[in-house]
Amino acid sequence: MTAPVAWDGPQGNVLPVVTAPATVLSTVGDEVDPADPAVVQLAADLVATMRVSPGCVGLAATQVGVGAQIFAVDVTGHPKAATTHGTFVLCNAKIIEASRWKAGREGCMSVPDLTGDVKRAGRIVVSAALPGSGEPVEITTDAFEARALQHEIDHCAGKLFLDRVAGAHAIYQRKVYL
Amino acid sequence: MHELAITVIGPDRTGIVADVAEALAGVGANLTDSTMTRLRGHFTMTLICTGPAVDEASAALSSLGDVVTSVRSVAPEFDKSDGGDPYVVSVHGADRLGIVSAVTRVVAAAGGNITDLSTRLTGALYVLIAEVDLPAGVSDELAEQLAVAAAELGVEVTLRRAESEIL
Ligand SMILES: [Zn+2]
Numbered sequence: 001m002t003a004p005v006a007w008d009g010p011q012g013n014v015l016p017v018v019t020a021p022a023t024v025l026s027t028v029g030d031e032v033d034p035a036d037p038a039v040v041q042l043a044a045d046l047v048a049t050m051r052v053s054p055g056c057v058g059l060a061a062t063q064v065g066v067g068a069q070i071f072a073v074d075v076t077g078h079p080k081a082a083t084t085h086g087t088f089v090l091c092n093a094k095i096i097e098a099s100r101w102k103a104g105r106e107g108c109m110s111v112p113d114l115t116g117d118v119k120r121a122g123r124i125v126v127s128a129a130l131p132g133s134g135e136p137v138e139i140t141t142d143a144f145e146a147r148a149l150q151h152e153i154d155h156c157a158g159k160l161f162l163d164r165v166a167g168a169h170a171i172y173q174r175k176v177y178l
Numbered sequence: 179m180h181e182l183a184i185t186v187i188g189p190d191r192t193g194i195v196a197d198v199a200e201a202l203a204g205v206g207a208n209l210t211d212s213t214m215t216r217l218r219g220h221f222t223m224t225l226i227c228t229g230p231a232v233d234e235a236s237a238a239l240s241s242l243g244d245v246v247t248s249v250r251s252v253a254p255e256f257d258k259s260d261g262g263d264p265y266v267v268s269v270h271g272a273d274r275l276g277i278v279s280a281v282t283r284v285v286a287a288a289g290g291n292i293t294d295l296s297t298r299l300t301g302a303l304y305v306l307i308a309e310v311d312l313p314a315g316v317s318d319e320l321a322e323q324l325a326v327a328a329a330e331l332g333v334e335v336t337l338r339r340a341e342s343e344i345l
Contacts, residue, residue: 021304162307165307166266
């Protein structure tokens with residue numbers, strides 16, 4: 001079943017992913033005009049790049065070197081996912097409700113060698129605009145999709161999971177790429 | 179009762195923790211607080227134990243071979259919980275000399291007591307995470323001072339309240 005927010009745009013190009021300590025990853029992204037053709041192209045590129053990256057469930061514009069508030073997510077089939085909305089791209093996303101806080105391990109393509117324990121809300125409501133139509137949407141989700149959205153919204157604000165790890169022993173050297 | 183502070187550092191290998199523990203158990207050492215980790219592939223263990231004399235513990239550990247050990251007698255101390263508020267400091271950025279000293283100096287100047295700290299260098303990325311007990315009411319000012327220090331170092335810093343629910 002196709003969720004109403006599912007990405008249905010042009011084919012994008014695979015872009016190189018930047019890794020920390022790149023400055024752009026710590027830069028607050030600008031709000032975007034979701035109807036801007038350049039933004040739609042960026043959305044397509046984020047989806048294309050996410051799809052070719054093994055284990056990648058989300059990718060934000062800052063991770064391809066663009067300081068803009070837009071990201072792609074797809075947690076379909078992930079064992080920790082409950083509610084899923086397929087592949088989708090959100091512009092200017094904001095968390096408007098958050099509850100059921102829970103710690104969990106997460107990693108990031110832009111911090112490829114480390115993972116960390118981060119507390120995230122297990123249920124959230126996010127408001128955003130869809131690229132292309134600019135249609136405002138509210139997404140209610142939970143579990144792993146909620147975690148992925150919070151991680152990507154952090155990227156849009158220039159934050160990495162390293163800025164939220166629970167303590168000195170809550171970062172781990174990654175052994176296998178998940 | 180002798181209280182001993184012991185460090186053991188050497189190449190990591192399977193069984194090294196068991197060997198250290200067995201050597202100490204053999205001379206009647208009771209491990210109280212201990213921590214073990216790998217730092218860039220080196221096995222490192224720091225512990226406090228009671229029971230044996232310094233010479234006995236040193237002799238027992240000398241059988242381990244390819245490790246550097248130190249054993250010294252320490253006066254018993256107890257964790258001082260002086261009521262500070264728990265915070266976490268994260269720092270990340272390009273590796274350069276002096277990140278740890280600059281950040282920890284700012285924390286110390288604010289009266290913050292670092293209770294746990296780890297750093298990791300992976301590729302060009304340097305990460306420092308410190309757990310800090312802060313006196314009441316200093317966190318906002320410390321956050322500003324850390325931001326100044328971080329800007330000088332060209333790194334990112336966040337200071338936030340530690341989460342500690344009791345379930
Ligand atoms: Zn990420």
